[in-house]
Amino acid sequence: MKESAYSPQQSRRKFISSLGCLTIGFSLTGTRWAEATPSPSALALPGSLTIEDRIDAWLEVLADGRVRVFTGKMELGQGIRTAIAQVAAEELELDLTQVEVHLAETGRTPNEGYTAGSGSMEHSAMAVRHAAAAARQQLLGLAAQHWNTRPEQLNLSAGQVRKTGTNQVLSFAQLLNGKQLEGEVKPSVKLKPKSEYRYVGKAIPRTDIERMTRGESVYVQDIRLPGMVHARVVRPPAYRARLEAFDEKNFKVPGLLKTVINGSFVAVVTEQEYQAVQAQQRAREHARWSQPQPLLPSGQDLEAYIITLPTRSQNVKSQGTVSPLDQPDARTLRASYYKPYQMHGSIGPSCAVALYEGNTLHVWTHTQGVYPLRDALAKMLNMDPDKVHLKGVPGSGCYGHNGADDVAADAALVAVAYPGKPVRMQWMREDEHAWEPYGSAMRMEAEARMDNTGRISHWRYALWSDSHSSRPGGNPGNLLAARYLEKPFNPPGSGYAGGAFRNSEPYYAIPNYQIDVHTFEGPLRVSALRSLGAYGNVFAIESFMDELSVKAQKDPLDFRIMHSTDERAIAVMQKLKEMVRPVKTGPNEGIGVAFSRYKNTATYCAVAAKVAVDKATGQVKLQQLWGVIDAGEVINLDGVINQTEGGMVQSASWTLKEEVLFDQQHVSSRDWTSYPIFRYSDVPIVEVAVIPRPHEEPLGAGEAAQGPTAAAVVNAIYRASGKRIRHLPVRAEEVAG
Amino acid sequence: MEKDITLQVNGKQHSLRVDPSTPLLYVLRNELELNGPKYGCGHEVCGACMVLLDGVAVPSCRVPVESMEGRKITTLEGLIRPDGTLHPVQRAFVQEQAAQCGYCLNGMVIAAVALLDSNKNPDDAAIRAGMERNLCRCGTQTRIMKAIQRAAKES
Numbered sequence: 087m088k089e090s091a092y093s094p095q096q097s098r099r100k101f102i103s104s105l106g107c108l109t110i111g112f113s114l115t116g117t118r119w120a121e122a123t124p125s126p127s128a129l130a131l132p133g134s135l136t137i138e139d140r141i142d143a144w145l146e147v148l149a150d151g152r153v154r155v156f157t158g159k160m161e162l163g164q165g166i167r168t169a170i171a172q173v174a175a176e177e178l179e180l181d182l183t184q185v186e187v188h189l190a191e192t193g194r195t196p197n198e199g200y201t202a203g204s205g206s207m208e209h210s211a212m213a214v215r216h217a218a219a220a221a222r223q224q225l226l227g228l229a230a231q232h233w234n235t236r237p238e239q240l241n242l243s244a245g246q247v248r249k250t251g252t253n254q255v256l257s258f259a260q261l262l263n264g265k266q267l268e269g270e271v272k273p274s275v276k277l278k279p280k281s282e283y284r285y286v287g288k289a290i291p292r293t294d295i296e297r298m299t300r301g302e303s304v305y306v307q308d309i310r311l312p313g314m315v316h317a318r319v320v321r322p323p324a325y326r327a328r329l330e331a332f333d334e335k336n337f338k339v340p341g342l343l344k345t346v347i348n349g350s351f352v353a354v355v356t357e358q359e360y361q362a363v364q365a366q367q368r369a370r371e372h373a374r375w376s377q378p379q380p381l382l383p384s385g386q387d388l389e390a391y392i393i394t395l396p397t398r399s400q401n402v403k404s405q406g407t408v409s410p411l412d413q414p415d416a417r418t419l420r421a422s423y424y425k426p427y428q429m430h431g432s433i434g435p436s437c438a439v440a441l442y443e444g445n446t447l448h449v450w451t452h453t454q455g456v457y458p459l460r461d462a463l464a465k466m467l468n469m470d471p472d473k474v475h476l477k478g479v480p481g482s483g484c485y486g487h488n489g490a491d492d493v494a495a496d497a498a499l500v501a502v503a504y505p506g507k508p509v510r511m512q513w514m515r516e517d518e519h520a521w522e523p524y525g526s527a528m529r530m531e532a533e534a535r536m537d538n539t540g541r542i543s544h545w546r547y548a549l550w551s552d553s554h555s556s557r558p559g560g561n562p563g564n565l566l567a568a569r570y571l572e573k574p575f576n577p578p579g580s581g582y583a584g585g586a587f588r589n590s591e592p593y594y595a596i597p598n599y600q601i602d603v604h605t606f607e608g609p610l611r612v613s614a615l616r617s618l619g620a621y622g623n624v625f626a627i628e629s630f631m632d633e634l635s636v637k638a639q640k641d642p643l644d645f646r647i648m649h650s651t652d653e654r655a656i657a658v659m660q661k662l663k664e665m666v667r668p669v670k671t672g673p674n675e676g677i678g679v680a681f682s683r684y685k686n687t688a689t690y691c692a693v694a695a696k697v698a699v700d701k702a703t704g705q706v707k708l709q710q711l712w713g714v715i716d717a718g719e720v721i722n723l724d725g726v727i728n729q730t731e732g733g734m735v736q737s738a739s740w741t742l743k744e745e746v747l748f749d750q751q752h753v754s755s756r757d758w759t760s761y762p763i764f765r766y767s768d769v770p771i772v773e774v775a776v777i778p779r780p781h782e783e784p785l786g787a788g789e790a791a792q793g794p795t796a797a798a799v800v801n802a803i804y805r806a807s808g809k810r811i812r813h814l815p816v817r818a819e820e821v822a823g
Numbered sequence: 824m825e826k827d828i829t830l831q832v833n834g835k836q837h838s839l840r841v842d843p844s845t846p847l848l849y850v851l852r853n854e855l856e857l858n859g860p861k862y863g864c865g866h867e868v869c870g871a872c873m874v875l876l877d878g879v880a881v882p883s884c885r886v887p888v889e890s891m892e893g894r895k896i897t898t899l900e901g902l903i904r905p906d907g908t909l910h911p912v913q914r915a916f917v918q919e920q921a922a923q924c925g926y927c928l929n930g931m932v933i934a935a936v937a938l939l940d941s942n943k944n945p946d947d948a949a950i951r952a953g954m955e956r957n958l959c960r961c962g963t964q965t966r967i968m969k970a971i972q973r974a975a976k977e978s
């Protein structure tokens with residue numbers, strides 16, 4: 087495709103120098119390759135090769151001999167760029183500096199859907215590993231041909247092939263001689279033996295961290311394009327409020343270039359950024375909105391309310407019979423738990439830059455899925471998807487589906503209404519807090535019966551939850567702005583119910599059980615928050631396991647181990663036991679533990695928490711967290727540790743502090759004062775141990791700690807104070823006394 | 824109502840014509856094209872936008888730029904040594920890999936530099952107190968505290 091007319095040499099130079107970073111630059115060049123149907127043999131391939139098996143879709147040899155790797159996944163702060171580079175460098179015997187990783191971009195990288203569910207190692211890294219191995223084979227083949235020798239006589243290092251025992255070398259670029267890698271990855275491709283690994287499994291430092299400390303341009307927020315204008319969106323006062331009138335005649339602010347009004351979607355465009363901030367405030371005074379029904383019947387308690395809502399109910403899994411639970415006796419136990427709405431709470435509010443020019447829309451976005459968002463934007467704008475080009479650029483950490491897609495839709499709508507200039511759409515703090523899709527409130531009910539040896543014989547569990555995913559997935563109804571247009575797109579109704587019952591089955595050997603899920607549509611907008619329903623379910627199950635262990639008078643870890651049959655589960659718990667064994671607790675201090683295997687099929691994680699409780703005030707001080715994680719094959723050891731540390735701290739913050747509040751009209755948690763999160767004085771000491779399993783599948787570590795940390799914290803509070811906390815967040819008045 | 828304003832940023836004088844009520848942050852990011860200071864909350868409660876003002880770490884998201892004339896402003900970029908090497912605090916952040924998304928990192932480094940300037944050897948409590956205004960959502964605080972201890976040792 088031809089370069090966009092927008093990028094004459096001069097502005098391109100300015101563009102690149104102002105970005106100072108290759109991964110953001112050069113993004114107007116358009117399509118590198120077209121999506122194609124993979125060959126039938128692709129189905130036998132690992133990871134994302136099933137959707138794209140051409141070698142050159144994943145790797146490209148650059149003229150200077152370096153290799154560019156294409157991933158359809160996004161950098162979310164999990165260090166994916168480094169992990170992918172490690173895998174490619176390993177198979178191709180490159181130095182890490184010889185690998186460049188190109189993040190998700192439509193028309194340039196494979197369509198790997200969303201960067202979510204801790205699947206990036208399993209899907210993208212595995213595809214890159216096999217594609218790189220296939221490339222290695224091909225390059226060796228070319229060299230063998232060139233020297234008329236056998237591949238065994240050749241040696242690969244630092245981007246060159248050497249004829250063994252000679253000084254003859256050829257770089258990858260020379261071998262390809264202006265061509266690119268060809269063909270598909272075959273299931274039979276030979277991988278480098280793991281025993282010879284130099285990079286994979288090691289704690290390789292991320293190179294982007296130095297760039298961050300230097301204040302280089304890293305984030306979508308840092309993009310500055312020539313002629314760029316600034317935009318803000320003016321959201322209604324309530325979800326269902328509609329614009330009745332906007333007094334455009336009297337709406338005058340300095341620098342105002344355009345007021346975009348489309349149905350109830352209102353946005354302002356100005357020359358300077360601060361003018362946009364002021365225009366957003368002033369525009370509110372000129373808009374008249376309808377008064378919709380209140381969010382909740384007045385005086386209603388949310389937990390009581392959600393179980394009165396109509397539900398779609400479904401049995402998740404059952405085995406044997408649970409009828410003995412209908413006659414409660416001394417051997418049965420029953421408890422219910424609750425978690426409130428919680429928010430992603432990114433430190434940097436969502437942002438996107440969009441440019442509409444020559445019938446093509448370019449959007450720079452921190453979405454987790456450039457392709458699904460492209461399709462949703464194209465439908466919203468009634469455009470050909472080929473004319474919508476999205477480039478993934480990192481934003482502030484998102485921890486799931488935050489405002490990233492919505493702000494891109496806002497930017498796209500404004501760019502189309504104000505063509506020819508790059509539009510930088512930045513959400514303000516209030517926009518993010520009040521309009522992001524939250525992690526759903528959930529209620530969980532658990533019942534169990536134990537035999538006289540303390541073994542659980544019967545288990546019944548039911549949960550109530552809203553959906554845990556309303557990602558765009560090609561559907562404009564999931565984009566906030568699209569719901570307010572003159573021709574609105576309606577939300578497609580309940581999203582992914584599977585998210586609600588993620589980890590709703592206990593990962594323990596219990597002969598009789600029944601698990602049911604009841605999905606409702608609650609008052610607030612919801613979507614995927616790190617670990618989805620696993621946080622609430624593991625909080626409930628692992629709190630309940632603690633209650634049962636007390637009843638059975640067993641050590642809480644031994645109690646879990648005695649119900650476990652999976653060696654890897656037992657190993658993380660044994661390791662945790664070793665870590666906390668030497669720890670002493672003083673008066674009013676306690677240690678709590680919890681375990682889960684994420685999704686019951688992925689990463690194993692056991693967590694211990696130590697708290698001190700002030701009985702008079704009910705104040706809880708979280709002193710320390712220990713985590714043990716088995717995420718299968720580790721690609722970057724420090725990456726796994728960093729993600730687990732961060733996950734534990736974040737989950738502890740959710741558990742001890744966080745709840746999205748709302749009044750009759752709308753969300754009232756609109757800033758860090760009305761929605762407090764952990765500050766330094768709250769943060770515990772953390773220690774993480776990794777059990778490496780080089781010969782297992784890599785599983786991804788980003789979400790495994792969320793659930794177990796919550797339960798470990800409340801279990802520790804119980805051990806310290808005798809108070810059982812079943813409603814989150816932990817409240818001092820429930821701990822006091 | 825734009826006005827001519829002279830700002831001293833990272834050792835250089837800048838003459839600008841801006842609306843004098845513009846918060847410093849927007850001028851640093853947009854007029855001076857500095858990426859260090861970040862917009863996080865605009866309420867002086869998260870620290871993402873911090874700069875050193877005459878050596879003191881302060882949020883830049885609310886102070887009007889006109890009140891900054893004659894003050895010495897240092898941003899993350901200004902901590903880099905003339906030979907291009909990193910300030911010991913920046914170096915310690917790299918060595919400890921003290922970031923996930925890194926969006927909070929600007930404020931963390933700035934607050935840490937100010938803290939170490941006033942207290943060469945802060946203990947755990949002093950570090951927490953010195954960093955209390957800075958939020959991190961990725962949960963990187965424990966690594967940042969290690970980085971601060973390392974910088975204290977190495978400088």
Ligand code: FES
Nearest residue numbers: 863864867870884
């Ligand atoms: S942006 Fe200034 S303190 Fe948050």
Ligand code: FES
Nearest residue numbers: 925927959960961
């Ligand atoms: S590293 Fe992401 S907010 Fe601190």
